Amino acid sequence: xxxxxxxxxxxxxxxxxxxxxxxxxxxxxxxxxxxxxxxxxxxxxxxxxxxxxxxxxxxxxxxxxxxxxxxxxxxxxxxxxxxxxxxxxxxxxxxxxxxxxxxxxxxxxxxxxxxx
Amino acid sequence: xxxxxxxxxxxxxxxxxxxxxxxxxxxxxxxxxxxxxxxxxxxxxxxxxxxxxxxxxxxxxxxxxxxxxxxxxxxxxxxxxxxxxxxxxxxxxxxxxxxxxxxxxxxxxxxxxxxxx
Numbered sequence: 001x002x003x004x005x006x007x008x009x010x011x012x013x014x015x016x017x018x019x020x021x022x023x024x025x026x027x028x029x030x031x032x033x034x035x036x037x038x039x040x041x042x043x044x045x046x047x048x049x050x051x052x053x054x055x056x057x058x059x060x061x062x063x064x065x066x067x068x069x070x071x072x073x074x075x076x077x078x079x080x081x082x083x084x085x086x087x088x089x090x091x092x093x094x095x096x097x098x099x100x101x102x103x104x105x106x107x108x109x110x111x112x113x114x115x116x
Numbered sequence: 117x118x119x120x121x122x123x124x125x126x127x128x129x130x131x132x133x134x135x136x137x138x139x140x141x142x143x144x145x146x147x148x149x150x151x152x153x154x155x156x157x158x159x160x161x162x163x164x165x166x167x168x169x170x171x172x173x174x175x176x177x178x179x180x181x182x183x184x185x186x187x188x189x190x191x192x193x194x195x196x197x198x199x200x201x202x203x204x205x206x207x208x209x210x211x212x213x214x215x216x217x218x219x220x221x222x223x224x225x226x227x228x229x230x231x232x233x
Contacts, residue, residue, distance in 0.1 A: 033219045045206060045224035052219050091159075095218045102147050102166065102210075103174070104222050106159045 029096030122225035139207030
């Protein structure tokens with residue numbers, strides 16, 4: 001079975017500061033991918049960043065980086081220089097080589113609020 | 117840059133009515149799927165397809181039908197709407213359906229907000 005845990009229901013950060021959103025996972029798959037999605041209040045699901053289980057370096061995409069610690073089974077999202085438009089729900093997700101049905105397993109999400 | 121297109125954006129149905137949620141992607145993705153998102157339940161997989169002519173059930177398939185006659189389209193049919201089907205529905209697609217799908221992100225449509233009264 002595969003499981004994603006996001007322990008922070010809500011996070012607050014001031015504009016221009018960095019913020020880390022936590023994600024831990026559990027899987028018996030040796031090969032898997034970790035993903036972060038953003039869901040603004042408008043409702044769409046926006047893919048942000050991907051980390052493969054065999055990737056040696058942490059993934060980065062602009063202001064987003066993924067702090068991947070394989071031994072700890074954690075895949076935290078770091079947003080640098082937060083902007084007001086970063087306020088949204090953020091979901092951590094995983095897809096394993098043996099993922100049943102090709103399914104993406106999601107955590108329950110973290111609501112990020114950026115204040116001026 | 118259309119990506120995954122879902123229609124309609126909003127829909128209100130009466131109990132017992134049927135309807136089809138449309139989904140189309142222009143990325144030549146093999147894998148397509150339907151999720152529903154409910155408060156406290158997260159996203160749950162309804163049906164999925166690994167290619168034209170091939171569909172299978174997800175974890176919550178009851179009350180829904182799908183078909184995949186082309187690579188591009190993957191409509192979701194509600195056979196007889198029930199209030200329990202009030203939800204936000206997402207269509208999502210990705211590059212591969214094989215064992216390497218784990219490194220492919222799912223690309224989501226903008227969602228359909230369905231209310232059944």
